[in-house]
Amino acid sequence: MNAYDSDRILDLIKKNNYVPTNDIKEADCYILNTCHIREKATDKVYHEVGRVKKEFRDKKKPIVLITGCVAQAEGEVLLQKEKYIDGVIGPQSYHEINKVISNLEIKDERINETEFETIAKFDQLDLVHNTNDDISSFLTIQEGCDKFCKFCVVPYTRGPEYSRSPLQIISEAKQLVENGCKEIILLGQNVNAYNFKNKKLSDLLYSLSEIKDLQRIRYTTSHPKDFTEDLIEVHGKCKKLMPLLHLPVQSGSTKILKSMNRNHTVEEYLEVINKLKAKNPSIKFSSDFIIAYPGETENDFDKSLKLMKQVEYINSYSFIFSARPGTPAANLGKIQLEIAKERLSIFQKVADKIKSNYRNGLINSYVKVLFENKARSENKYFGRDEHFNSVIVNSNEDLSGMIKTVQINSCNHNTLFGEVVLNDKPKEYAA
């Protein structure tokens, strides 16, 4: 979502005659868009600002703005501790960025814009053309969270759940498609909690799939609790909806899920997975796990390992629990770092093994790839298959924006390598 926000900030500030530069020394304004989800976020801000300070040691300083969730959570402290920062702007008030910059251009008055003005933000963004022309583009449809998992800062930094109107979303999707986009990834902290006057995510997916030149749709991140029957149904019906679902579980132990306030059991989570598989047998899953959450015993940890093996996630993101200031879990007794590190290492080894078995199993099979751009080396093109695996092929033809059948012939941990099938009549796609 920060990538989407950064692009939208660039669209906004163009109106103030600012354009992006690749050379930091040329900048009149320096904007650092930040994430607060895990530790060290604030340290990184001071570090980056220190870098800018060094670059501008002998020159007039640029306007320095910190945007995003660190600004929201720690804006006042940042302003107090680092005088080089001119303003902090939270994720729900960045539509005010031009006003902030204009004020700073004329007077030296440091600014804190951290109100939750989500409706005003999207109304304002709606007036600014989305100029992103990536083949695969993000589109935020929902923001904020009312779930209050005990470890998480999002409800405090992004504010309460808010859904944009379908009209705004479809109009922005059409802009993106006109710019050349072929795949849209719908975004939300709880994307499947989307609800605008009883229009749900399922309704939105059907409407978006009617946009003619839009070839693929994905959405992230879902909460298991919000997986309603209508949404499960779309996975069997909507051909443009890709069969890879990121469905974070956090832990394989119902006891830990309860203490995290996740509001579902492991059994209920598996029920959602099974229903989705029944609707679309080719669907695969990725997930997030928190390792060594306070109170996690060896037995609870084993249950996370068991779940990982049972679902066979083709990708998973695992992190040691990070105590976030202001969240309820920050006051719980932490598990010793040594133990946490050991569990993370065991967990990631198992996750890697599952991933590499899956990838090796794809060798010689056929996958459909949407090509996004030229890879760094000459005559190589990068794209993603339906399960969001990165694929690289050799080609003399510019494949950007095309969907081609590719036969996979090798892989490494992150990428599949293959050849475009010329007559495009594969015998069997990888399920």
Ligand code: SAM
């Ligand atoms: N809303 C999504 C959900 O409920 O699954 C997750 C959104 S959160 C922004 C992304 C991921 O960051 C979470 O799934 C979780 O695994 C991880 N995360 C959040 N807070 C964390 C913390 N305090 N320590 C470690 N990982 C954390």
Ligand code: SF4
């Ligand atoms: Fe954070 Fe997701 Fe829980 Fe909301 S549902 S509090 S975003 S982890």
